[in-house]
Amino acid sequence: MHLFYTPHIIGEAYQLDEEESKHCTRVLRLKIGDQVHLIDGKGGFFLAEIISDHPKKTTLRVISVEREYSKRNHYLHIAVAPTKNIDRFEWFLEKATEIGIDEITPIICERSERKEIKTDRSNKIITSAVKQSLKAYHPKLNHQITFKEFVKQAFADVKYIAHCDEMDKQSISSGFIPHQNYLILIGPEGDFSPSEIEYALQNGFVPITLGSSRLRTETAALQACFEINYLNR
Amino acid sequence: MHLFYTPHIIGEAYQLDEEESKHCTRVLRLKIGDQVHLIDGKGGFFLAEIISDHPKKTTLRVISVEREYSKRNHYLHIAVAPTKNIDRFEWFLEKATEIGIDEITPIICERSERKEIKTDRSNKIITSAVKQSLKAYHPKLNHQITFKEFVKQAFADVKYIAHCDEMDKQSISSGFIPHQNYLILIGPEGDFSPSEIEYALQNGFVPITLGSSRLRTETAALQACFEINYLNR
Numbered sequence: 001m002h003l004f005y006t007p008h009i010i011g012e013a014y015q016l017d018e019e020e021s022k023h024c025t026r027v028l029r030l031k032i033g034d035q036v037h038l039i040d041g042k043g044g045f046f047l048a049e050i051i052s053d054h055p056k057k058t059t060l061r062v063i064s065v066e067r068e069y070s071k072r073n074h075y076l077h078i079a080v081a082p083t084k085n086i087d088r089f090e091w092f093l094e095k096a097t098e099i100g101i102d103e104i105t106p107i108i109c110e111r112s113e114r115k116e117i118k119t120d121r122s123n124k125i126i127t128s129a130v131k132q133s134l135k136a137y138h139p140k141l142n143h144q145i146t147f148k149e150f151v152k153q154a155f156a157d158v159k160y161i162a163h164c165d166e167m168d169k170q171s172i173s174s175g176f177i178p179h180q181n182y183l184i185l186i187g188p189e190g191d192f193s194p195s196e197i198e199y200a201l202q203n204g205f206v207p208i209t210l211g212s213s214r215l216r217t218e219t220a221a222l223q224a225c226f227e228i229n230y231l232n233r
Numbered sequence: 234m235h236l237f238y239t240p241h242i243i244g245e246a247y248q249l250d251e252e253e254s255k256h257c258t259r260v261l262r263l264k265i266g267d268q269v270h271l272i273d274g275k276g277g278f279f280l281a282e283i284i285s286d287h288p289k290k291t292t293l294r295v296i297s298v299e300r301e302y303s304k305r306n307h308y309l310h311i312a313v314a315p316t317k318n319i320d321r322f323e324w325f326l327e328k329a330t331e332i333g334i335d336e337i338t339p340i341i342c343e344r345s346e347r348k349e350i351k352t353d354r355s356n357k358i359i360t361s362a363v364k365q366s367l368k369a370y371h372p373k374l375n376h377q378i379t380f381k382e383f384v385k386q387a388f389a390d391v392k393y394i395a396h397c398d399e400m401d402k403q404s405i406s407s408g409f410i411p412h413q414n415y416l417i418l419i420g421p422e423g424d425f426s427p428s429e430i431e432y433a434l435q436n437g438f439v440p441i442t443l444g445s446s447r448l449r450t451e452t453a454a455l456q457a458c459f460e461i462n463y464l465n466r
Contacts, residue, residue, distance in 0.1 A: 134447050214367050230460070
């Protein structure tokens with residue numbers, strides 16, 4: 001069945017915005033009485049029926065709702081330096097949404113070649129992955145922030161920094177506690193600078209390794225996402 | 234240090250082909266006496282020095298070699314239906330190479346929308362990922378084959394099929410035996426057909442689930458790759 005993302009849904013009736021109304025009536029050719037699924041991005045999964053198929057103001061009536069649909073048993077926040085090639089960062093957004101993530105923060109580091117992210121565009125990519133993978137929760141994408149600002153104010157039960165410097169590092173699984181609030185820092189191409197690593201350690205981040213392979217930024221971020229989800233199964 | 238992929242290296246001297254000679258001398262501007270790393274794709278990791286910087290016939294002399302460089306402790310073969318959008322399949326090739334895979338077979342299934350793969354182009358993507366992630370072993374990419382042909386002749390210690398049909402499925406970790414030869418089937422958009430699933434089960438494949446998320450073909454294939462590598466750490 002067709003799925004719509006309706007973040008502002010309240011109560012029984014909902015009017016699709018102009019773009020989605022057009023998609024619903026002109027592209028999908030849905031008519032009054034047809035049923036669709038809705039997700040609100042906050043855990044609500046709805047069954048609704050079309051009560052007006054106006055091409056610009058399609059209106060839906062909620063038939064039933066399931067709250068906390070496939071609620072996650074942990075909270076994962078990954079703060080990652082956007083890649084020079086934006087496709088790689090956007091690919092990470094899509095894949096992390098499919099596999100399972102709650103919050104993403106683009107961090108600008110000393111060695112970052114990319115200093116800017118178009119949040120709206122990135123959010124659209126997350127939303128389409130949310131719909132494609134039937135997620136009732138929409139991951140939160142924060143605005144970009146510099147590494148030091150972020151680390152200074154970062155809060156989580158468990159804080160990790162994944163870097164490539166030679167030092168004593170543990171794997172995520174060692175001493176792992178499930179169902180926590182996790183925050184993981186992933187550096188840019190060329191890794192975090194020594195002073196950034198030092199600053200993170202001073203602020204309570206634990207250095208981790210993601211295995212012996214040399215991974216690109218976006219692959220490392222996804223590997224971390226995979227491990228946290230896997231260990232919380 | 235710069236790395237070259239030299240699959241045909243034998244003995245002490247090696248002549249780069251015309252394209253790599255040009256890259257070495259014109260792009261990287263390397264000169265006689267400069268040192269480079271070489272990988273042969275069969276586990277050999279070499280330190281070599283340039284003894285002739287001819288722009289079309291650059292010649293190298295091997296200084297030292299490490300065999301079975303970062304040899305893997307298991308064998309992973311993933312047979313996956315190429316995606317309709319080839320970028321997604323090529324993305325899988327790159328990421329699986331980074332994370333760790335030994336063999337890939339494109340399988341053409343009943344519901345496959347894409348019936349053809351350009352093996353040369355795909356191999357180039359694998360090779361650049363091999364170089365980028367410093368892998369001394371080059372994953373083997375087989376020519377495409379139909380699902381039934383492949384399943385009939387498929388051989389491995391452990392054979393899995395990942396599909397979305399409602400039936401009793403185990404996760405890879407349940408009863409997992411490390412350091413084996415694993416083969417995993419991943420279906421196309423729209424999944425394997427019931428008769429394909431039935432045929433795989435008749436041929437000794439064990440049905441598995443990759444978790445509760447609805448994953449795209451290339452994400453499911455990478456998730457399987459993640460899990461097998463992770464469980465063999």
